[in-house]
Amino acid sequence: MKRWPPTTVKARCVAVFTVHGLGCDPKEYTTRDGQCCPVCYEGTVVRRDCTQQLGTKCGPCEYGTYMNQPNGLNKCFPCTSCDPGHGLFVQQECRATHNTVCDVLPGYLCKSFADDTGCSLAEKHKLCAAGERILEPGTSRTDTVCERCKPGYFSQDGVNCTAWTM
Template sequence: MFSTLFVFEIVAVFTVRTLCCRVDEYITRDGQCCPMCHEGTVVRRDCTLQSGTRCVPCERGTFMNQANGLNKCFTCTSCDPAHGLSALQTCTAVNNTVCEVINGHFCKSLTDTGCSLAEKHTHCIPGQGIKEPGTSRNDTVCEDCQPGYFSPDGVNCTAWTICSETQVQVKEGSQTIDIVCGAPGALSASRHHYLLIPPFLLFFSLVCLMSKHKCLFCISA
């Protein structure tokens, strides 16, 4: 019974102290109500019976965007170009930095104060084309080239070349390379392969041949 009353008294005291502070006041560590500091400032010294709250401006690189009873300003967000971000709005004493994505990137995490996380646009691989170009809000969408089309650089799918009536197809096309056309003789020539024998190898072969068939070079007695 005693413990229940004790807990009730603590809750009651805390509630009374909370309710005694107005909307524009904050509670100090010793339970006193003091006027809040304005935006761009924080508390340096709590109020007393003789003086009000003493506030100090936020230092450079920090901000405070609300009335408060805090003793430390918030750190300004850094827009790092290495992570695909640049500053759209610089940080002030009352507002945080607003970041935006740089070209070639898209935002993966968008907040009320700008982009907090960016990523590079996807580069389509050879054999693919760009279905939807990347924007500041969305990544690039890639798609495979259809049969009869090719893309060597992963940008656009282009239709294979159609050989003319006076040409023949010398090389087949694929998703990454075009068809190669040429004169009818080019196809025949491409099918013939010639073996080039170095001079020293040819000489060595002749010597071996002569040693195996000495009778051809001997004079009968």
């Protein structure tokens, strides 16, 4: 078996350590210069990369931003806003560790829903036309279901069908 001289082994180990930066451990991130540093926790981001003497310096997310995962980023994510003009309201406020959760106002239906942020796109419930009635009222997750009035009945407002009278 061939033995490497100590200096060669040492140089080889340094080379392996430098290459290691390309594939850091799950609780580490890769810096711009290829070093592996410990990640910051939820609610914080990197303010200064680690050095051989000091660990990663993390700082809290500012108001209006959040970070919901361990990370090696230097900026928090901006909080989502829930626009009442588009049928949304704040169900849960944004915090340093989680985004805003939006839900729909009465009279609206959610068209795009995600578990972590709630509703991101709302639409007004369909209105039934004259000659129709509301079979099933709309909810936050389903649209209004309309039904034509039976013969001998009418509906001017698209809500209820009323019998014709003579």
